[in-house]
Amino acid sequence: MATLARAARAGAALCGLSAALLAAAPAHAYDAGDWLLRVGATQVRPKSDTGKALDGAVGLHANNSVRPSFTVTYMATRNIGIELLGAVPFQHDVRGSGAVGGNIVDTKQLPPTLSLQWHFLPDSRIQPYVGVGLNYTHFFDTKGRGALSSNDVKLTDSWGVAGQIGVDYQLSDRWLLNADVRYIDIDSRVRLNGDTIGRAHIDPWVFTVAVGYRF
Template sequence: MKQMLAAAVLAVLATGTPALHAADAGDWQVKVGAHVVDPKSNNGTLADGTLKARVDSDWKPTFTVEYYFSRNLGLEVLAALPFKHEVKLNGAKAAETKHLPPTVSLQWHFLPDAKVNPFVGLGLNYTRFFSTDETGPLEGTNLDLDDSWGLAAHLGVDFALKDRWSLTVDARWMDIDTDVKVNGTKVGTVNIDPLVYGIAVGYRF
């Protein structure tokens, strides 16, 4: 994914970028792309520190819709197909789970008339975990992962393509923590706190 991001940006820069048709108040922008959810390396411990948790990465198609209150200020909603993650305890695969991370962000676009338009955003993430399957050391148990609410920070760049089309490269940090229960008993908290990065093509109308 990182190589794909770099190649896409280089291709846009090599062909040149036309002047961006700047957003106006009342405009909408939709984007379709692909993003990686990459949890931080240390996801915490369970069972009084005896089990070290590790959550692996996954990528899926993503979709965003943004409404512009002004040329600079917009409100964006992020959606995606379900991400699937493998959970390891002390290095052994213990479960697989899926999650959906819808996120709402208020965003500031610095250079709405420029060919290269950086932006930042701050918002709220809700993560729902579902379809959790136990295996290995958790085989035969009932594993439950609580849903999560947390802050989300967003940083990216829009590259003008043609007319109302654009290419976006971006990264988000999400505060995602889930309480873990085994057979109804809480055994700890997993701190996922992923970096979510990727690329998308957008159209404004």
């Protein structure tokens, strides 16, 4: 009887250990053909010295902007993802320094970015990745303010390379938390009444936090 009791206790302990290991096991890894939808908030943070205009007489400085955003990712393999970034239009105030100061331009922009990602720990609950891709930034609703309020101001659209690092934390087989940071090459010509007067080298860091779902 004692032997049977010890065996029963050992069996119960083994069952408990198995249950604990199962609870601690990583969530289901991404598979080829999975779709990931993430929804969150993104901050675009242009570099402090955005550019020059009027032969260097005016410095340009664009402010930060935060907007709701989303990404859609298709997992071509367990390691390779193809991601599209979209967002509500960002709005930036551009301040001048030097010959013309104060808020001189308001503009909105959409920066859709298509990236190829490498997920290098596909079996982990914490799944880091890196990506590289192509960004297209469309500027619109650009208006002169302050000293330029009576002028026609335009910012031309931009094509550039984007780099990315990020991480997914799997809450379950379907739900996840995400954070990533990108650096995007965004350069635009500044036009005043049809004439090019300078270039804006916006080149922002782009920070995102999001909640995601795997289909």
